[in-house]
Amino acid sequence: MRLAVLSRNRNLHSIRRLIQEAGRLGVRLDTINPMECQIIVDGRESRLVVGNQELPEYDAVLPRIGASITSYGLAVVKQFEAMGIRTVNSAEAIAQSRDKFRALQLLNAEGVRVPKTILTRSARSLRSIPKSCGGMPVILKLLKGTQGVGVMLLHTQASFQSVVETLWEFGEDVFLQEFLKESAGRDYRAFVVGDKVVAAMLRTAAEGEFRSNIHRGGEGTLVKLPASYRRAAIRAARVMGLEVAGVDLMESRAGPVVIEVNSSPGFEGIERATGLNIAGQIIAHMIKLARKKGR
Numbered sequence: 001m002r003l004a005v006l007s008r009n010r011n012l013h014s015i016r017r018l019i020q021e022a023g024r025l026g027v028r029l030d031t032i033n034p035m036e037c038q039i040i041v042d043g044r045e046s047r048l049v050v051g052n053q054e055l056p057e058y059d060a061v062l063p064r065i066g067a068s069i070t071s072y073g074l075a076v077v078k079q080f081e082a083m084g085i086r087t088v089n090s091a092e093a094i095a096q097s098r099d100k101f102r103a104l105q106l107l108n109a110e111g112v113r114v115p116k117t118i119l120t121r122s123a124r125s126l127r128s129i130p131k132s133c134g135g136m137p138v139i140l141k142l143l144k145g146t147q148g149v150g151v152m153l154l155h156t157q158a159s160f161q162s163v164v165e166t167l168w169e170f171g172e173d174v175f176l177q178e179f180l181k182e183s184a185g186r187d188y189r190a191f192v193v194g195d196k197v198v199a200a201m202l203r204t205a206a207e208g209e210f211r212s213n214i215h216r217g218g219e220g221t222l223v224k225l226p227a228s229y230r231r232a233a234i235r236a237a238r239v240m241g242l243e244v245a246g247v248d249l250m251e252s253r254a255g256p257v258v259i260e261v262n263s264s265p266g267f268e269g270i271e272r273a274t275g276l277n278i279a280g281q282i283i284a285h286m287i288k289l290a291r292k293k294g295r
């Protein structure tokens with residue numbers, strides 16, 4: 001059996017952990033830099049080449065595509081799929097979860113609860129929409145953003161309006177979201193592999209910060225996720241078509257709401273916070289898929 005992980009940087013903690021766990025489970029895991037891959041289509045066939053070498057036939061490939069290379073990275077993932085290689089996650093699932101608003105639309109359509117959110121491009125609507133989103137303060141998000149960057153909290157109508165107009169001017173689409181006051185500064189990160197939550201942590205934002213991302217100084221602690229949260233996380237990953245997902249959930253008056261679904265969730269922070277072996281669960285899942293395919 002031969003597995004591969006697509007990543008730009010083999011020295012990342014997550015990649016080192018995956019290689020370590022693959023070794024422990026007795027399988028080979030190659031690291032392929034997607035930016036070194038060439039895709040050749042010539043009207044008859046299509047091939048994937050690294051340097052001047054054809055890649056071996058992998059049993060499963062794990063794409064870890066950073067936000068900065070989404071478009072090129074997804075072309076590479078699509079090529080693996082075109083060659084009949086099983087990808088975990090698929091290019092389509094990654095693409096639709098990268099656009100945060102598209103993800104909320106899909107979740108909402110499938111009955112997964114999300115916060116009240118408004119996407120607009122109408123300057124005339126700016127006056128009235130904060131009120132329909134629960135009033136000030138409001139959350140403003142870029143369609144694409146990660147690690148807390150691109151998520152803003154605005155306290156006045158004047159700051160809201162000026163920030164939105166500035167971002168539009170720079171060609172950025174943004175959406176407005178109700179600020180979940182009840183649980184501000186706290187959220188759950190559920191790590192889903194296959195159809196199970198393999199680890200969950202409660203993240204608490206640093207003093208004076210509303211974003212609880214670990215990269216923004218948030219602190220993670222092991223929690224037993226309440227059953228309603230676990231169900232929402234599994235459902236959200238399934239709706240997005242993700243087999244490996246980091247689902248962010250917050251508490252609202254009506255119960256759990258899904259804030260975001262990440263397709264390449266890091267696991268350094270959550271392995272440290274929970275003491276659980278997430279890398280091993282991912283490799284075990286890939287092995288299971290590869291065996292199924294072989295049958």
Ligand SMILES: Nc1ncnc2c1ncn2[C@@H]1O[C@H](COP(=O)(O)OP(=O)(O)O)[C@@H](O)[C@H]1O
Nearest residue numbers: 139145146147148149178179180211212248260
């Ligand atoms: N509607 C909201 N109300 C209150 N806090 C929020 C809301 N949305 C996001 N946050 C906070 O901001 C953090 C980052 O938001 P998220 O949408 O997950 O973006 P990112 O992709 O940058 O992690 C969340 O983990 C949460 O702590």
Ligand SMILES: [Mg+2]
Nearest residue numbers: 147148248260
């Ligand atoms: Mg998040």
